[in-house]
Amino acid sequence: MQQLIQTLGQQARQAARQLARAETAVKNKALEAIAQALLDGAEEIIAANTRDLDAGKAVGLDAAMLDRLSIDAVRIAAMAEGVRQIIALPDPVGAISDMNYRPSGIQLGKMRVPIGVIGIIYESRPNVTVDAAVLCLKSGNAAILRGGSEAAHSNRALAACIQNGLRKAGLPETAVQLIPTTDREAVGAMLRARGLIDVIIPRGGKSLTERVANESLIPVIKHLDGICHVYIDDTADIQKALKVAINAKTHRYGVC
Template sequence: MNITDYMQAVGQQARAAAAVLASAETAAKNQALHAMADALLAKASWLQAENAKDLSAGRAKGLDSAMLDRLTLSDKTLAGMAEGLRQIASLADPIGSITDLNYRPTGIQVGRMRVPLGVIGIIYESRPNVTADAAGLCLKSGNATILRGGSEAIHSNRAIAACVQDGLTAANLPANCVQVIETTDRAAVGELLRAKDYVDVIIPRGGKSLIERVSQESLIPVIKHLDGICHVYIDDEADLAKAVTVALNAKTHRYGVCNAMETLLVAETVAAQILPVLAAKFSEKGVELRGCPKTRDYLPAANAATEADWSTEYLAPILSIRVVTGMQQAIEHINQYGSHHTDAIMTENYTKARHFLRVVDSSSVIVNASTRFADGFEFGLGAEIGISTDKLHARGPVGLEGLTSQKYIVLGDGQIRL
């Protein structure tokens, strides 16, 4: 297979499908989503047989059990994928929505209509369920998709793509609205990242090294999620009971997620009171604490934090703690060491809350609630393709709207420029 020719064909097919999909009726898109879900369930045993090929290759390659677990298409995974597609069908269609349609002094009406981006390239790692999720979100938002999954999931991804394409065909939509790259050749990724004429945006989903490679190489705009180095700052005017509950939840609700707290900042005047309480609770959960020198004055059992700790995303039961002089130092710490993802303040002071919301430069800024809320579902987007730490186009959790653009529309009755 000539990879350049193959990828050009994939790109041209995606562009042609996108032109049809851009003005597809909402009913057809929803019908396709339900038909995809039906196909995933109807063909479960075939999907699992294809998945078994990936699993046995993965075991032979020595993948660890966590990776094999992510790779497995269990009955529960398949049911979850089908349910996810049906949920996307139930969301409002963003495409064609018109806002701000206002008369101008010239008599024309000017407004904005929501439109798809076009063709979205998605590059992801071993979880094959992304194939269905991403295809569903892109389809509902009127975009054609080119999916490039990990080579260790190739049989699973191809099989899922076949079910997705069955669903598209059932709704009389072009099967090429969703294409899975058929080759595991790494050169195909390079071609995808250079396919400016056929692909409008690239969304990488996976570990940091994947995302860095994609960002470096891509000639196409990338919507990416890099680090989640999230902070909770406990102010001297915090309600300390709330602060303990929120800090505990932010760290221990789940460890391996991007919106988990990695660094706790505590105002000096409340440190003596709150740190021992928190340390006891973190200790119960088995969380390792790494503190600044002042923290260790109150918590002698904590390990010493190094400079590197402040910019480390642990994704693990480890927490760095720094005692700060007050909100101003907390904000400076967050804007310097954080990843502009999600940061929270615990305070009952109105003026401080207002200031923190304004000046903290993160995609989600929170007052008196857990960082774990930074999530498309919790924010009410209905679904999420990822959390963007970029500023351009989409910032924070990206749902259907983040996969769209807006064009201007003008309605007149013969007006001309004078």
């Protein structure tokens, strides 16, 4: 497993150097190609997702988990629209801020530059494959993705669309790599890949985040506990506030 992660990491580092120099237009071309590939590949994505849903039902996943796992034409369209929203954002690479002159005459400021290779570990939501990949791409970073085993077929189908878009824009397919195994040891191998992965981002439940924080030899960008309470002020319209609070917590149980 460590050899697999080493190979992916070396490929990602090579790709990251090319991405860091990529013009905004090239990155946006890749993003548009990814959005279109998602739409064009909807049938294959849904077929792959059906395999995951069938497997999930067979092992007794609850309704909320199945909802998080599910992909349909509407959700694919939403993914593609999300990619196009990223295209519309300004390119963060090279942005300069907080410029000032020191008494010596030296001008100091901050410039935003890519991090390099970002490892992202997440659970059952296959849409995170797309979200994580395109945010890394826009910011000039390579990505190594490790999704949940329950979404393995869906993630592979989505990753194929992403790599198709990269290829069409002339960028290396290895800029976004999905770990091709559901072996849990892959997570541990990623957390030990110091020198190959620059930062790890966990996206999932508390146990995943705690494991990553405790075991990683690499810097981690993490959350832990979400905000799950609602405060209603005594001056609020209580009936309106109750409707808002109940809707926020019960509209869609699959949202965490």
